[in-house]
Amino acid sequence: MVRESLSVDDVWKALEDVKDPEIPKLSLVDMGIVTSVSIGEDESVRVVITPTFAGCPALKMMADDIKDRLGKLTKGNVEVEVNYDVQWSTDMLTEKGRQMLKESHFALPGQVNGFVSAESLIKVECPFCGSRDTRLQSPFGPTQCRAIHYCDNCKQAFEQFKPV
Template sequence: MTPTVTHATPAAIWAALSHVPDPEIPVVSITDMGMVRDVSVDGGRVTVTFTPTFSGCPALHVIRDSIEQAVRDLGVADVEVRSTLTPPWTTDWIGDDARERLREYGIAPPAPAEHGLIQLDAEPTRCPRCGSLNVRMTASFGPTLCKRMYVCESCREPFEGFKSV
């Protein structure tokens, strides 16, 4: 049985959440992606608020359960996980280090978002493998709504690229 910790610190909770991987991209955490918006501690109760990358994200329950488990693993018994869509998540919240890990993983990181809206025209995308801008979009939607599919005309490798939102 896990002992109940009544005074978990926000710093300890943020540290624990930094180890919760994005369920679709395991090389980055939910904090790297900027999904965790707030951590509050009120006595023995911890509330974590997060913003999903897309409102209809099929991994919402996985993210919520993973957040709750990470906090419970600290010994906290009273955990509330809230999701909010305001303000909407933007790719600008992805940390610089996470952008580099996305590139190393084979996903082109997003360009800066413009006004927080999904861009209908694909921004110039650099191949995460060879760095070429000589790429061709092959599908507007990838395995998730937040990505497009590309092929590099220089190295001939297919890759995913994040949409800027």
């Protein structure tokens, strides 16, 4: 069997198939979670990811999914490294990721430069109507990483990513 050698582009492309466990519409690439990809000797692949939300149980799931997907691409070793030095922020979402989140009616965490005010947790902009007449309904959404809010203006419940 003749194989072409693996390129970094191939790896990025394959990673687009790996969905975020929190928001399966988005890939880890769309989310900006994958920060770097490198290929070493014997087609070993090293992927660096940044954790989105502190304490998210999804992290291990993501690493396993990446290994599964890339295992189909290379016979080499696949290594997933979590870089805690880089703080994920919504700024790291790709344009496509941002658009898809909006279409899924997910509210983004207020952007904060590392600082989360109580205000940004409570008066979240409604992704349906844009009103800030909203309230935090439950600090614990379906997962640890989401919160449920309720919009008093259009009477819809919506989910928000909890800012880190």
